[in-house]
Amino acid sequence: MTDIINKQRKINISELPHEVPDFSSTYEPKESIIKRWIINWILSSISKKSIKENDILPSKSEISDYLGVSVGTVQNAIRYVEDEGFLKSKQKLGTMISNISNPIKDSIRATSKREKAVFAIKKVILQKGYKIGKPIASTRKMSEYIGISQNTTRLAYEYLCSTGILESLQTRGKDSNWYLKSIPVLNANEIKNFDHMNADTIVVKLIDDLKSYLADNCKIGDKIPSHDNLSKYFNVSIKTIHDSLQQLNKEGIVISRRGKYGTILAQDPMNPAFEPLKENSIFAHAQDAAFYSYQKIESQLIKYINDNFSSGDKLPSMSQLSKMFDVSTNTIRKALISLEQDGIVTFSRGRFGGTFLIEKPNNIDIQKFQWLSINPEYI
Numbered sequence: 001m002t003d004i005i006n007k008q009r010k011i012n013i014s015e016l017p018h019e020v021p022d023f024s025s026t027y028e029p030k031e032s033i034i035k036r037w038i039i040n041w042i043l044s045s046i047s048k049k050s051i052k053e054n055d056i057l058p059s060k061s062e063i064s065d066y067l068g069v070s071v072g073t074v075q076n077a078i079r080y081v082e083d084e085g086f087l088k089s090k091q092k093l094g095t096m097i098s099n100i101s102n103p104i105k106d107s108i109r110a111t112s113k114r115e116k117a118v119f120a121i122k123k124v125i126l127q128k129g130y131k132i133g134k135p136i137a138s139t140r141k142m143s144e145y146i147g148i149s150q151n152t153t154r155l156a157y158e159y160l161c162s163t164g165i166l167e168s169l170q171t172r173g174k175d176s177n178w179y180l181k182s183i184p185v186l187n188a189n190e191i192k193n194f195d196h197m198n199a200d201t202i203v204v205k206l207i208d209d210l211k212s213y214l215a216d217n218c219k220i221g222d223k224i225p226s227h228d229n230l231s232k233y234f235n236v237s238i239k240t241i242h243d244s245l246q247q248l249n250k251e252g253i254v255i256s257r258r259g260k261y262g263t264i265l266a267q268d269p270m271n272p273a274f275e276p277l278k279e280n281s282i283f284a285h286a287q288d289a290a291f292y293s294y295q296k297i298e299s300q301l302i303k304y305i306n307d308n309f310s311s312g313d314k315l316p317s318m319s320q321l322s323k324m325f326d327v328s329t330n331t332i333r334k335a336l337i338s339l340e341q342d343g344i345v346t347f348s349r350g351r352f353g354g355t356f357l358i359e360k361p362n363n364i365d366i367q368k369f370q371w372l373s374i375n376p377e378y379i
Contacts, residue, residue, distance in 0.1 A: 136178050210230070
């Protein structure tokens, strides 16, 4: 591994094109614009021999600062470029220039979350009988239906636009309106390949090793090592550890709790009960509790906005709202993003930027929500 790293050169941020994309002149998704910008630069630089295969891109945060967009936007754009075969990502190394002369070789990889979402969305379109030219479900509703995050669902929608299956009509401050342009086809070969790739991910490979490790090093009821420590032990990313533990959580082998309580070993990983053990804590799983908090704060924000602001007003900062509602800034961010997608608020970057009210939302009776971070199984 050390020899490979020594042979690689990290590309300096100054080597990227000095002329950056103008995002204000179009409603096209930023990810698509950045994808073209990166691919054009790679092709030009390869022809000039100023970069070569295995050169490492600047970090996503460096590129995000350079372009003035979020790290998430850059990450999504890089995924698109990887799909085209121009880049490849290696854990612990970074994102590298691919083998341009044989991009297919380097683009073969485990199925991404976005690809799973694409497959699921195609099935929904066929099952629900959507008609060409008619709108389909918003990314928010589709996300809830297929059980995949809204961000990944949106990426899948944009990919389906690029393949001519969907069409996007985007308006400022609101989520796109998505229309069916052509009927997708799921042939037997595609289904077979999807299932095969699903079983070949690094997460699936890690789960068995993780079970053996927990069986040898932890007793039932013990708090298991942190994601960071497990990441270093298995030499994989923290995200891979997170995804693997989520699967063990579903199997009832571990129980994830919020904050300092951590993740607890619930039963023997090598000989689990036929039925997952009943949750022995009054507190809900971390993922469920986070969902309740985000939904609860969204409804409270709607009432707060209605009572205190008019169209065009700038809202308090996320940190101010975080203190006001006594939740994390991440929970506030998720609630505001949801309101943006409903066309209630819009975000503006820069010195005079912030979150602005587009139009007052319909009031919601908060009393109808009974959100509690209590585990229903315990009750």
